[in-house]
Amino acid sequence: MIALLQRVSRARVLVEGQVVGEIGRGVLVFLAVERGDGAAKAAALASKVRALRMFPSEKGRMDLNVDQVGGAILVVSQFTLAASCREGNRPSFDPAAPPEEAERLYEDFVAQIKKGPAPVGTGKFRAMMEVDLVNDGPVTFLLQA
Secondary structure (H helix, E strand, C coil): CCEEEEEEEEEEEHHHHCCEEEEEEEEEEEEEECCCCHHHHHHHHHHHHHCCCCCCCCCCCEEECCCCCCEEEEEEEHHHHCECCCCCCCECCCCCCCHHHHHHHHHHHHHHHHHCCCCEEEEECCCCCCEEEEEEEEEEEEECC
């Protein structure tokens, strides 16, 4: 399971011109599910996302997590993060989990994220989405479970 995290001052997801998920200050999570991932990985990664100290304290250091700053979380499925680009010029999506399995684990991840105090928004699984964001910092982290 792969999560690309971006600290944002705002972000939203549109599907067919309609906003389906939107947050102010917080974390935008692009999530890819790989073959062999399971519920334990989803829970561990969700816990890490909540705990990761990526917001500045009054000292200017990244000492605070999303819950501590009263932020929100927006989760967007993005299977292309699981692509292999090692051979040739066309990405191979073989490492990505099949859609039915990926959707189940994406939903497990979202359910785990929702257990915390931060408000949670989502994109729409398997939809063509437009993601509009303002990266704060910029601060971006790649997590793998």
